[in-house]
Amino acid sequence: MRRQSRWSFGLLVIGFAYLGLFLLVPLVAVFGEALSAGVAAYVDSIRDPDVWSAIRLTLLVAAIAVPLNLVFGVAAAWAITKFEFPGKSILVTLIDLPFSVSPVVSGLAFVLLFGAQGWFGEWLQAHDIEIIFAVLGIVLATVFITFPFIARELIPLMAEQGRADEEAALSLGANGWQTFWHVTLPNIRWGLLYGVLLCNARAMGEFGAVSVVSGHIRGKTNTMPLHVEILYNEYNFVGAYAVASLLALLALVTLVLKSVLEWRYGLDGRTSH
Amino acid sequence: MSSAIPGAVRRNTIIPGFGLTFGFTLTWLCLIVLIPLSAVFIRAAGLGWSAFVEVGLSPRALAAYRLSFGAALLAAAVNAIFGFLVAWILVRGNFPGKRVVSAIVDLPLALPTAVAGIALTALYAPNGWIGSLLEPLGLKVSYTPTGVTVALVFIGLPFVVRSVEPVLADLSVDVEEAAASLGATPFQTFHRVILPAVTPALLTGFALAFARGVGEYGSVIFIAGNMPYVSEIAPLLIVTQLEQYNYAGATAIAVVMLLASFALLLLINLIQVWSRRRMTD
Numbered sequence: 246m247r248r249q250s251r252w253s254f255g256l257l258v259i260g261f262a263y264l265g266l267f268l269l270v271p272l273v274a275v276f277g278e279a280l281s282a283g284v285a286a287y288v289d290s291i292r293d294p295d296v297w298s299a300i301r302l303t304l305l306v307a308a309i310a311v312p313l314n315l316v317f318g319v320a321a322a323w324a325i326t327k328f329e330f331p332g333k334s335i336l337v338t339l340i341d342l343p344f345s346v347s348p349v350v351s352g353l354a355f356v357l358l359f360g361a362q363g364w365f366g367e368w369l370q371a372h373d374i375e376i377i378f379a380v381l382g383i384v385l386a387t388v389f390i391t392f393p394f395i396a397r398e399l400i401p402l403m404a405e406q407g408r409a410d411e412e413a414a415l416s417l418g419a420n421g422w423q424t425f426w427h428v429t430l431p432n433i434r435w436g437l438l439y440g441v442l443l444c445n446a447r448a449m450g451e452f453g454a455v456s457v458v459s460g461h462i463r464g465k466t467n468t469m470p471l472h473v474e475i476l477y478n479e480y481n482f483v484g485a486y487a488v489a490s491l492l493a494l495l496a497l498v499t500l501v502l503k504s505v506l507e508w509r510y511g512l513d514g515r516t517s518h
Numbered sequence: 519m520s521s522a523i524p525g526a527v528r529r530n531t532i533i534p535g536f537g538l539t540f541g542f543t544l545t546w547l548c549l550i551v552l553i554p555l556s557a558v559f560i561r562a563a564g565l566g567w568s569a570f571v572e573v574g575l576s577p578r579a580l581a582a583y584r585l586s587f588g589a590a591l592l593a594a595a596v597n598a599i600f601g602f603l604v605a606w607i608l609v610r611g612n613f614p615g616k617r618v619v620s621a622i623v624d625l626p627l628a629l630p631t632a633v634a635g636i637a638l639t640a641l642y643a644p645n646g647w648i649g650s651l652l653e654p655l656g657l658k659v660s661y662t663p664t665g666v667t668v669a670l671v672f673i674g675l676p677f678v679v680r681s682v683e684p685v686l687a688d689l690s691v692d693v694e695e696a697a698a699s700l701g702a703t704p705f706q707t708f709h710r711v712i713l714p715a716v717t718p719a720l721l722t723g724f725a726l727a728f729a730r731g732v733g734e735y736g737s738v739i740f741i742a743g744n745m746p747y748v749s750e751i752a753p754l755l756i757v758t759q760l761e762q763y764n765y766a767g768a769t770a771i772a773v774v775m776l777l778a779s780f781a782l783l784l785l786i787n788l789i790q791v792w793s794r795r796r797m798t799d
Contacts, residue, residue, distance in 0.1 A: 252704050253610075260607040261619075263600045266648075267672055268625050271637035274647065278640050317546050324539035327531065336543070338787065342551055345779045345786075347733025349753035350772045353760065354554035357561050362765055364557065389550050411533050421534040443627070450630025452736035457757060470632040470736070477636055477740065486640070489633040496628035503628075504621040 275493045278486035290487035298464045299472040299488070302380070306455075306468060307448040310387040314444055318395025319437070323429075326403040327411065337400065343392045351389050352457025355382055378460030383468065386454040391444045398440030399433060406432055435510040439503065446499040450492060555776065562773035565766050574770030578746050579755060583774065585663055586752040590731030593670035594678075598724045601678025602716070608679070609686040623679050626672055631736025638669055639740040661743025666751060669737045674727030681723030685716045718793030722786060729782040733775065 280287050290296070321340060325333060343351065357363050359376035369376060376382045410432065414424040430437075452470040459466045461475060469492055476485035562570065573579060608620055626634065642649045642659040649660060659665045689712065697707040735753040742749040750758075752775055759768035 256603060257607055257611055257613070260600070260603045260611075264604060264619065264622060267675060268622055270647070271634060271641060271672065272625065272629070274640045275633060275637045278637075317543065320539040320546075321543040323535060324543050327533045328536045328540070330536075330540070336547075338783070339547060339551065340543075342555070342783070345729050345733075345783045346555065347735065347753050347756075347772075347775050347779065349735050349756050350558065350733065350775050350779075351554070353756060353768055353772050354558050356760065357557045357765070357769065358554055360765075385550070389554065392550055408531055408533060412531065415532050415534075424533075425535075446628045450628075450633070452630060452632040453734075453753065456735075457760065470630045473630075473632045473636060474740075485636060489630075489636055492630045492633045496625065496630070496633075499628045500621045500624055503624065504617060508617065 272493060275486055275489050278482065279490040281486075282483045286483050287487050287490075290481075290484040291491070293484070295463050295467070296469075296472060296484075296488055299467045299469045300491070302383070302467065303449050303469040305380070306383050306387050307445055309384050310391055310448045311441060311445050313388055314391050314395050315437070315441060317392070318397075318399050318440060321396040322399035322403045322433075323425075325400055327408055340396050341393050343389055348390060348451065348453030349457055352386050352454040355385055355389075355458050359385075377458055378462065378466060380466060382458035383455050383466060386458045387448050387451055390451050390454050391448050394444035394447065395437070395440035398436050398443070402433055402436040403429075435506060439506050442499055442502055442506070446496065449495060558769060558772050558776060561765075561769045565770060569766055570770045570773075572770075573759070573764070573767035574774055578750075579752070579771055579774075581747045582750050582752040582755045582771075585666060585749065586732050587778075589663060589666040589670055589751075590674075590728050590734075593667050593674050593731050594724045594728040596667075596671050597674045597678045597727050598720055601675055601723060601727075602682055602720060604675070605679045605682040605686055608683055610691070624676050626674075627676050631673070631734070632740075634672055634737040635669065635740035638665075638672060638737065642668060642741060660741050661745070661749060663749055665741040665743070666738050666749060669741050670727075670731040670734060673734050673737050674731055677726040677730060678720070678723035681719045681726065682716055685719040686712075689715050718789060718796065721789050722793070725782060725786045725789060729779065729786070732778060732782070 279290075321336075325337065356377055359365055359369060359382065361370070361377070363377070374381075376385065410428050411424050414428045415421075419427070449468075450470055451468075452474075455468055456471055456474070459468070459471055461467060461471055463475070467475065469488055473485050473488050473492070476482075476488065604623060608616065608623070613619075639646075639660055641647050642652075642665060644650065644653050644658070644660070646660070652659060657664075659668055693711055694707055697711045698704070702710065733753060735751070735757075738751055739754055742751060742754070744750050744754055752771060756768045756771050756775075759765075759771065
């Protein structure tokens with residue numbers, strides 16, 4: 246047994262060293278670099294109007310993309326878990342598709358559809374609708390990237406809960422909407438919140454897909470992650486790490502809330518990506 | 519096709535809303551995912567073979583694929599080993615603050631990739647905290663393929679841990695103790711008892727980390743230095759082509775990446791089918 250525990254202790258140390266080196270140190274580095282020129286420089290960087298417009302845009306995009314995928318996730322989970330139909334596993338795989346596509350490729354797909362040389366490019370130009378290099382394109386790319394998040398969380402949860410509660414409510418005379426609001430929704434609310442949390446973190450942090458469709462117009466189509474890149478490429482390192490530190494705080498808040506949900510409501514992180 | 523599907527729905531449930539939710543799901547899936555992705559394939563098909571080869575299989579593109587796939591493979595292998603170890607610690611370890619450690623494992627999923635990218639660059643640059651320690655040893659990380667791998671190790675870690683963890687948790691401690699009391703060394707216990715049980719989960723985690731790494735962009739471009747033929751990843755080459763308004767070139771590379779994604783998705787599904795079948799045997 247002694248030999249066993251010495252083994253365990255050694256492995257524990259290696260594991261901690263690995264996590265520390267690859268996860269903790271980079272996180273500390275963001276805050277260290279952001280504050281490297283002092284608190285005053287940090288505050289100044291964040292008070293820049295371009296930073297504020299980037300924050301506003303990031304919040305706006307998440308506020309549109311997350312509810313859209315929320316409605317989709319609930320509808321998809323309802324269809325998939327309450328009914329039997331052929332091709333169900335194919336549908337589930339297709340919903341997961343955005344996870345395995347490179348963000349840059351998904352951005353390109355929207356450029357090929359709506360860009361100046363795209364399929365709908367001329368039509369959009371004739372009708373004065375801007376998608377690529379505009380906020381609409383950023384929203385579309387974000388919806389694509391975060392597409393599976395809420396559905397993935399709800400499908401296993403609702404499959405486990407089965408149909409009995411809903412069938413009981415319906416046979417007692419409730420209609421479909423009443424059943425959904427008073428029976429299904431209370432059953433899935435924490436799982437739903439969990440999905441929204443992860444979806445929101447990715448929506449606010451997405452870089453590759455948004456970078457392709459945005460055009461990087463300062464004050465107009467610049468989200469926070471894109472602004473980090475612009476500042477970094479201008480060698481404004483304090484500014485870049487200061488904006489990055491705000492996003493790192495968002496990540497930390499997300500992780501804390503996620504842990505609380507897992508601990509309090511027995512949700513697990515297995516299905517999250 | 520789709521009009522035939524509702525007729526096959528199992529009728530022995532009184533739950534309403536199939537038409538509405540299924541119709542909405544399918545429409546939204548087509549609009550957001552399927553139509554945009556098929557646009558890439560249709561555009562690529564319109565290029566013609568020679569135009570496709572000219573950019574899609576140019577020496578610069580081939581070097582970029584080699585780097586993207588090679589670095590992702592190496593990073594997934596590193597994560598398979600250390601991710602397994604971290605999962606084992608989270609399941610079997612007994613230490614204060616386990617919940618915090620478990621939460622930290624998900625950091626790469628929650629931290630925006632651009633933030634991860636500049637954080638790693640700050641650390642591994644020649645004057646950075648870690649880079650300055652490696653410099654005297656003659657090791658250069660940032661602006662080299664090693665830097666690309668480091669970024670992909672960061673991004674891929676949670677995939678292996680979260681795949682292996684539930685399987686390890688289901689594996690009873692009794693089994694390990696039984697093996698040990700029958701005289702197995704820790705290595706034999708690991709090799710003969712633990713490893714066979716977690717292999718499917720480990721493979722799934724490896725494949726997920728690999729798939730994520732191949733397409734990864736934000737965390738890589740800052741640390742990579744992006745030198746053509748040396749440290750330029752395939753997704754960046756797509757962006758470069760787009761910036762030069764070479765839509766044909768960007769599409770050609772994108773279609774290669776998409777085919778690789780689909781192959782990996784198929785592989786992951788096959789691993790899961792195989793592991794389910796193994797469980798029921």
